[in-house]
Amino acid sequence: MRWLSAVEIAAVAGVHERIVRLRAARDGWRCQLEPVTTGPARKVYAAADVPQAWLPAAPEATVDLSAERVAAVSAWKRWLEGSPEPAVDATATFIALWNAEPGQLHISAASLYRWRKAIDEADRDTLTAPLPGTPTEWPAGLWDEFRKEWLRPQKPAIAQSRRNAIRALKLDESKCPSLRTFQRRVDEEIQTAERVFLREGRKAFVDTVAPYVVRDWGMVGANGVWFGDHHQFDFVVAHPEDGRPMRPWLTAWMDGRSRKLVGWVLTAQPNSTTVLAAFIRGVRLHGCPAETYIDNGKDYRNRQLFGGRPKKGELTTFKAGLDETVAKSMAELLEITVHFALPYNAKAKPIERFFGTLAGDFSKDFPTYCGRNPVERPELQPATVRKLHAAGKLPTFADVEEALTDYLENDYHVRPHAGESGMDGRSPAAVFAAELVEKRTVPEHLLAVVAMPAGRPVRVTRGGLVRMDNVQYFANELFAGHVGRDVTLRRDLADTNAVHVYEGQRYLCTARALAKVSPLAAKPAEIEAVLRSQRRAPVETPAAPSSRVDRSRSRRAAGQAVQPSEAPAAAVTRLVQPNIESPDEVRSERAANAELGRVLEMRRPSTAPPEVPDPRALLLAEYQRIKARKEQTR
Template sequence: MVTKLVSAPVVALPAVKTKEQQLELALTSRQQTVEGARKGVLVAIERLMAGCGVSREAAIHTLLTQAKAGMLDPHLDMMLRAAHDGRGRKGLNGPYPSIRTIKGWRALEKEGHLAPKTAMTALLDVPEWAAAFLRLWQLPSKPNVTHSYEQFRREWAGSPEDLPSIHQVRRFIGKLGNVSRQTGRIGPREMKNIKPFVRRDISDLLPNDVWTADGHTFDAEVQHPFHGKPFRPEITAIIDVATRRIVGWSVGLAESSLAVLDAITHAVTREGVMAIFYVDNGSGYKNDLLRNESTGIMGRLGAEMHFAKPYNSQAKGAVERLHQSVFVRAARELQSYIGVDMDREAKLAQFKITRKAVKTGGTVNLISWPQFIEFINQRIADYNARPHSSLNGISPDMKLAEFIALGWEPHTLKPGEDAYLFRPQVERVIRRGEIQLYGNRYFSRELEEFHGEQLRIGYDVNDASRYGFMPTMAG
């Protein structure tokens, strides 16, 4: 990762943006104050003209004369002082604007630009030395300006009088936009957290249009189903984007393709078939068991599988937030919680207790595997029944009920179809009525006429004696 960051190109100088180039900024607090004061002064002048029947210039002259003599209303005097820009040429008016300046405000008000300009240039004038300095400063090691400037000064090949001061360098960096300033100093993953993004609209989605899934290592230890020792299981959850419901889940020893297959099986058999399955690029999803055109489950279901771009977990925000809303919250309820924010002393004490119990054959204070399954099932049910702000205060279960009331129906499997669909499949060549599969040999006289042909073999991962076969797409 470090090598990748170091080799990242320095930001192209012509593309460097200041904040002013990016967009017309809202008025600063000072600009708003001055603008309001100028409007107040112009209103006072209008009232003076109407009350005394004098010209605008006479009203302005009277106002300034009273101000200089200390005879003006204190509130109006403060307003007149605040309206003065004070950055121009110093004249005889002291803290007050001139008659000509106040007349100019009238013209600016008609144009809608009564606020003063900010004291900065509109465009960033990129100096010739900028590229050389940025090459030393825009590094993943994040050197400070002083350190980079010292190296920049040592490598300076121009004349000494052309060497910019460190203050000039700091001013140039200060004018860079916040994103351009970080280029090279942070990697593409962190850069995504500060760059603009597309907020997706899901208002037109129906249930089962898009499912998204992700694996999560549980933040508490439970008893291993085989030997009872402490371990952290991997939970794979599938969420329906339209309703935010958890439609399926599985739990295993690691995020594997079989765990994902189990979660899909759990979801499809209960909720119907999805149209799109949106997941990350992990090995648990990017494999032949799910993707193969002939033997993969996505093809058998008629569903499309789409992958999120690398370093783009924001695109799967619904399921990413799910981890915190359900599984991290559930883990905190257990005594064996070992999350990153757990008190270190308490975490170490719990670790010693469980390891001592394992070593001495004592009782481990962890929930059993069946208890864990029941525990997670209940927490998922609670989540689906809990009101969500993203659903305008209704629960995922209620959102699904709304769609059903409007006539939506899921596309479900036919009876017995799940046995064919959800068994993992591989392709094997038949030799004299026999199939060789993962060290086992199967024989059937029904395969006699298929000698030398390639068939798709469906098998039960939990029962090696059960298998089925069917012709390939070519056969």
């Protein structure tokens, strides 16, 4: 039975609640006390005793439905009275005959029992249908106005959108569909694709609803494509410099065919330097990839590494490669084709899936695990970190590197991968070994040059000086013939005291960091000594091979120094020769040429050198000739 309070009845009937209480006492309405959350219990009255005039009329469809249900219950009662069968069997027979008649209201045993109970308790046939006042017809324009309100990027709630739509159309809220009706219609009529696109945006639509292209990695070989990206671990370690707690980063490269991590480094702050270090490590261990598929972050768009992503009006990577005066990127020197992923499209790079596996399998084994967000953070994690930090027992970078190496070699790389294209239940190590048809290696002396990325062109200034990262460098060769010309600089990250100077891919010289003099130096002799040392400072070079045969042997040895640890015997090793000069080779050739010139000079017969005219005399004669011509024309 339905119960209503005096306030609810007064609101529907449009009278004061005192009148409702007086009428209930006079007519003897059934009532009871209903407990509430706070305060005393309230008195409620049976809805069946409220006068029909005080309740809103049910819609026509509700009245018709109520009549059909009452008719079905009445016919069922008469059938039970005249049937010799047990009540259960008689009910089943009645339902079968009733539903067989065309146009009849479809009924079930549960519906009949529920309707009969409502009639017996309420003593009113109309309560068999939906409650009086429940609208089943939608006012014109209400649903369209609701859709406009709800399908917005602000993501309003259904209740708020319902209220806004009713206010916009100036409708009576009591005569409008209930909140539950709105919720049900939203679930039934508004498609997921429309809901996500209009409320959450295009990216969410593409990521979660739109169809996507499935790549078949079985169509490429090992070392065919490498993926690169950064990942921040979900645990805390000691900073390598000051020991403060911090979350370390991983810069990694993954082979797309086998899902094997080919090169990686740990760092406190990822940047283009860590990208290069991880890539060179992978090339040394497993050879050079044919193509790379990389992120759009600034660390990977670096022109020095992968040529940058050309913009409208800029020189493309292909055109830049035709100009020998332009320093080539690392990818061009190693003959690597570069592909950039769509911005904010993580699913395009399988390495993102590996990072998810790493977070679950590896990061959670550390006592300082902190989770990806506050929801995943263990309750005692901050206290644990403070305790370990105070005791000096936070994990170090060396600990993480050792643990990660063990995890990769003894777990991830040897674990069967199922459900991924081309894996067929094999481990990454097995797939890499089986699918490595050709290993492209790079001679070590040239790889060392490639590992020193070229900066933007700089101009050789007065005195043969070049500047890199606010440090000035000097070389006699620059002072002699390159002042005012643009050059590119390559520097070993481990040695900032020298830079290798290039013109395009041609090696010029090695410049040393400029010595500095105190501004209080008063003795000219001290300043002169520094300048003399700068002009004459010899460039220390490693011992060079004595002959071309020795140099050829060195190149072959460098190219064969790194052998594939898991490559099958059928794999072919191909040597990649970057089109760039090595400082060591150029110095060796220059030394050999100088020695040859000295020997030839010693064997040349001693003859008087030809007389060289004085340049000043020539200039004076030319001046006199021009002056005489001007006087003749006057």
